[in-house]
Each structure stands twice: as C-alpha cells, then as structure tokens.
Amino acid sequence: MLSRLRIAEWHSWPAVQVAAVRHVLAALWESVLVDGEREPDTVLCGLGNAEGDLQPYLDAWAAALTRPATRLTAAMQLRDLLQHGCELRKGRRRLTNSFWAERATQAEQVLTWLFSPELQVIVFAAVDSADDEETLQVLADLDEAWRAGVS
Structure with missing residues (x-):
C-alpha cells in the first residue's frame, strides 16, 4: 500500500x-x-517503497535502543530482522522480503545500517545499561547474529 504513495509522486505534493x-x-x-x-x-519495506531515504527511520530505531522504555522491543525487532529478514546468498547479504526487489538503493541502505559499526556500538552500550535478563539475552542474540554475518 505504501508503494502507492511513490506512484502518486507524493514528494511533489504541496509541502x-x-x-x-x-x-x-x-x-x-x-x-x-x-x-x-x-x-x-514488513513496515520498513513499505516505508522503503514510499520513501527515498530511510535514514530517519533507522535513526529512530537506533534511538529506541537507547531508551529503557523501548529498548527491549526495539532490540527484539532488530533481532527478528537479522534472523528472519536477511540471508546470505552467493556471498552477498540481502533482505528477504520480495518487495525490496524494486528498491535496491533502500535495501542497501538498510543492510549497511544493520551491519554498521555505529549500530553495534549502540547495541553494546545498551548491554551496559540493561538491567534485566530478557533484554540482555536479546542483545546477546544480536551479537551472535552479527558474528555469524547473517542468520
């Protein structure tokens, strides 16, 4: 549905x-x-089909990892994307949702962010500030997924 915004050229609408x-x-x-x-x-792929630049959404995700109230959910969502929404095929990482096919630039932006040292620093800082076992386990799962390259 969000791809229809792009088709409607919503970026050219009045400010x-x-x-x-x-x-x-x-x-x-x-x-x-x-x-x-x-x-x-699913939602990020929809956004990628509507927007040219996903950085504001990725920044919001990174910020959610730093806030105690949203850290666990944001980390679980990140783990889900790494474990179920990415794969290694022919030596290249790719997002598995087929709707990324028409938005290669946005897909690459997400992959670059997912495996960036900057995101890993944010997650490692979250480990230092997490104070419950569930959050620590999810953050450890993220580290394991990164070490594997892609789950």
Whole structure:
C-alpha cells in the first residue's frame, strides 16, 4: 500500500501535505518500535517503497535502543530482522522480503545500517545499561547474529 504513495509522486505534493504524510509514516514506524505488534521488516519495506531515504527511520530505531522504555522491543525487532529478514546468498547479504526487489538503493541502505559499526556500538552500550535478563539475552542474540554475518 505504501508503494502507492511513490506512484502518486507524493514528494511533489504541496509541502504541508508532504509533511503530513511524513508525520503519519513516522508515527507508524514509532508504533512498530514501541508496541512490537507489527513485523519491522514488513513496515520498513513499505516505508522503503514510499520513501527515498530511510535514514530517519533507522535513526529512530537506533534511538529506541537507547531508551529503557523501548529498548527491549526495539532490540527484539532488530533481532527478528537479522534472523528472519536477511540471508546470505552467493556471498552477498540481502533482505528477504520480495518487495525490496524494486528498491535496491533502500535495501542497501538498510543492510549497511544493520551491519554498521555505529549500530553495534549502540547495541553494546545498551548491554551496559540493561538491567534485566530478557533484554540482555536479546542483545546477546544480536551479537551472535552479527558474528555469524547473517542468520
């Protein structure tokens, strides 16, 4: 559904409408990071089909990892994407959701972020500040997924 925004060339709409759409997209993404009821891969792929630049959404995900109230859910979502939404095929990492096929630039942006040293530093800092076993286990799972290259 979000790809229809791109087809409608929403970036060329009046500035107030573009801002309203971006506000709705940001709220949708924040709900994914907070409530954990939607699969991050599905929503992020939808966003990637609507937006040219996913960095604001990836930054929001990284920020959610730093906040105690959202750390566990954001880490679980990240683990889910690494374990179920990525694969290694012919020596290259790729996102498995087929809707990324038409958005190679955005898919590469997500993969670069997923395996970036900057994200790993954020996760390792979260380990230092986590104070419950469930969060620590999820963060350890992330480290294991990175060490494996892709799950």
